[in-house]
Amino acid sequence: MRVGADRERCVGSGQCELLAPDVFEVGDDGAVRLLQEDPADDGAVRDAVQQCPTGALSLGDAP
Numbered sequence: 581m582r583v584g585a586d587r588e589r590c591v592g593s594g595q596c597e598l599l600a601p602d603v604f605e606v607g608d609d610g611a612v613r614l615l616q617e618d619p620a621d622d623g624a625v626r627d628a629v630q631q632c633p634t635g636a637l638s639l640g641d642a643p
Contacts, residue, residue, distance in 0.1 A: 581621045582640045583629070587611040589636035596628040596637060604628060604637075618642045 583603060592610035596603075603619045604612055619625050629637040 581625070582618055582642045583614060583616070583625060584638040584640065585612045585614050586636045586638075587613075589634045591634055591636075593633050595631050595633065599628040599631065600624040612636060 585604075590606075590611040592606050592612070594606050596612055597606050600619075600622065603614065603616045603622075603625050605615055607613045626639065629639050
């Protein structure tokens with residue numbers, strides 16, 4: 581699984597970081613930063629992507 585993040589759309593709500601702290605981090609600039617682009621297929625990561633209020637996160641297939 582590959583995770584994508586559109587930092588321009590991110591509003592820094594922190595939902596992703598709460599749900600999957602090993603994969604997402606909201607930086608001092610208030611935008612999401614990926615700690616892992618290819619995490620294990622984890623329900624918490626999928627939940628974080630689905631619950632992003634701005635749709636800044638996406639899932640795809642790993643290369």
